[in-house]
Amino acid sequence: MKITVIGGYGVFGGRLVQLLRRDGHEVTVAGRDLARAQRFASAWGAQAMVLDRSADLSPLTGAEVVVDAAGPFHAYGDDPYRLARFCIDVGINYLDLSDNAAFCAGISVLDANARKAGVFALSGVSSVPALSAAAATALAQDMETIDTISSAILPGNRAPRGRSVVDSILSQTGLMFDQTTDSQTTPVRSWSAPRTFTLPSGELRKGWLIEVPDQSLFPAHFKARSVQFRAGLELPVMNYGLAVLSRLRERLRFGMPRWLVALVMFGACLLAPFGTDRGGMVVAVIGRKDGAWQRAVWRLGVDQGEGPFIPAVPARALLRNPAQIALGARPALGDVTLPDAEAAMADLCVTTTRDTTQITPLFPATLGAPFATLAPEIRATHDTPAPRIWQGRASVTRGAGVLPRLAAFLFRFPQARDDTRVQVTKTPVNGTEVWQRRFGTATFQSTLRATPQGIAERFGALTFLLDLHVAEGRLHYPIQKGWCLGIPIPRFALPKSAASERVENGRFHFDVRLSMPVTGQLIVHYQGWLQSAADFSGTPLAVETDRQPELI
CATH class of the missing domain: 3.40.50.720 (NAD(P)-binding Rossmann-like Domain)
Structure with missing residues (x-):
């Protein structure tokens, strides 16, 4: 031909x-x-x-x-x-x-x-999108529904790179682009939110969000709820250098001059002797099969500079x-x-591998049989094999006094409001869940994980063991124990908490009240309702991508 x-x-x-x-x-x-x-x-x-x-x-x-x-x-x-x-x-x-x-x-x-x-x-x-689509199609072949498609390209540092490739990456670094998360179009920043991927050799590489055709084409083609793509360089100095450039460009809103592209190319040439000639590609699909969630992954590893x-x-x-x-x-x-x-x-x-694993989200795995007794609206908010976005309205009450205000500031709790929009994004992360809560413009985040005693929730240096249980159709999770930097907190020094989830008139409601230890002074009390973002009459709030977790 x-x-x-x-x-x-x-x-x-x-x-x-x-x-x-x-x-x-x-x-x-x-x-x-x-x-x-x-x-x-x-x-x-x-x-x-x-x-x-x-x-x-x-x-x-x-x-x-x-x-x-x-x-x-x-x-x-x-x-x-x-x-x-x-x-x-x-x-x-x-x-x-x-x-x-x-x-x-x-x-x-x-x-x-x-x-x-x-x-x-x-x-x-x-x-992308031809090879990533081919892999996603093969992985999803036996799935009844496709939830999430996540891909990454991770070249070795010694593999040749042309000016067009560098130009393509730099042209979008720091710019916002639309990404589909839980069937919602959410703005994210290019070269942010790193995630770790495993190559066929077992080597770990980090990838960062970047825009390719997959994000705009896959949601409709595969009917996927979430689509993500990342790229990563082998040397951390190059990855984090681009991350800094991404943040600066977002803040200062400057263009990408030719001299800067040339400077980056020069720096890449200086670093060429470092790293390896090994790279790879990963495509993962999360979907439902026979009523259960599963994750299928195709991995490609390439050696001898043939990336x-x-x-x-x-x-x-x-x-x-x-x-x-x-x-x-x-x-x-x-x-x-x-x-x-x-x-x-x-x-x-080239080496390619495929593997499939079953996924049981954190809350049903921890609660076991009692989870099935909860109302469907509550169970739905904890059915998180992949990112989920919930939106609604809430009221926030803040306590008075120096110590309650200091505690609220440290936890980044929202200011007092009678009625504000709220968005909760739940993201599974290697057996944990990261909850990002946004009340208006205020955002705070915690990480929940399973322990032999129950679910532990971490806010920065503080970790609390929650007494997760079902009573009278409600889900309760008061604080039971606590640690600061791994050191146990005496029971008398623990904040007093009352946290529950319930259903009223067919709608999911939450109610969380935290008070100071000893004095019982109110720190914060927020309560409201949530529903799937797909059913909410409003566009999703922006996601703080630098605070996003590594996704499974």
Whole structure:
């Protein structure tokens, strides 16, 4: 097959050229630098062509397929689909390796033209969304419903990285983008909320939220309640450097000048000797099967510096059997299967694994049989195999006096209000749950975990054992014991608490009252009602992503 790869001497395009030549295709390497194209093409038995994507495209005629592997796709200007449109108009099939969400989703505007011309035009034929979608499809095959899809790409530091990739990451670092959490569109900040992933070798790597096509395309395609994607670099100094840049850019709202991109590239080159050439990719799906929650995970590990081949694998898999590609223009969501992708990696230094585990959320696991006696509205608020958002209204009463006010300040409890909007986000974290409570603009957070004695709740340095029990149809969890930095707190020094959940008129209600030890002075009393954010008449409140936990 005659295939022209634009950017065919770049990091990813060059790997695609190598794979296509291994498969026996006639390949032309195209780019603005003819000398580089010729050098690379001669090394792999390909042809070379000089081509500026923004200029005359007529040299492309004669190709059966054109693959755009150049990028950065977010910088394609006012007519981003000029190349794709040209290919369709002259009857050439088109693929690109875009990981830009807007570019990938937007190619559907050319669908009618592509069908009429009898060609295919697919965007995102890369690690995302093509390969991540293939993995998610395979993992969810036997699930009755899909709750959450979480993915990550974690390259080794010694793997080559092109300027387009660096430009793509930096262009969005610190910017807000929309992410679907519990069927709600919530704004999150790019390169925030780190999470730890396990590669097939058992090595742990951190990934950070970043926008790719998955977040905008997967919720509708898979009918998933939550979709997340993260990327991470191997060296902590680079990850945390980007995290600092993300926070600064959010606060100061500056652009991304070319000199800063060049500076980051220079720094990356200085750090190139460190780390390894090992990287990987993880895709996890949480769903319901046979009435129970389960988590299925596909892991990919790549060695010997062959990570940059992975973005080229979906295109290789498709072009091995182009007659099976449906006509039309669309994001590449269902075009690549996981078996075909894994077959296209067979000659690479790649390891893949799959595993499935059952999930029992924290509260039903801890309470056991009594949990089933609670009202459905209460049980629903604790059925958290994945992030859940609850919204409603509440009143807050604060105590008077220096010590109660100091305690409320330290715990970040909200100010007194007769009526305020409240949002509670519950997120499972490796057997624990993180509860982020937001009353208006005030946010405080705690982590709950199971212990042999019951559920313990941690607020910073303080941990309290809760006497979780069911009585008269209500769920109660008063404080039973406490520790400060692991040191037991005497019973007389424990805050007095009365916390319960109940149902009134078919609606979930909560009532929490905390008072000072010894004196009994009120610290805070908040009470109100909650319902699923999907049923609440209002948009979700912003999530403090730096305070988000690592998600399972």
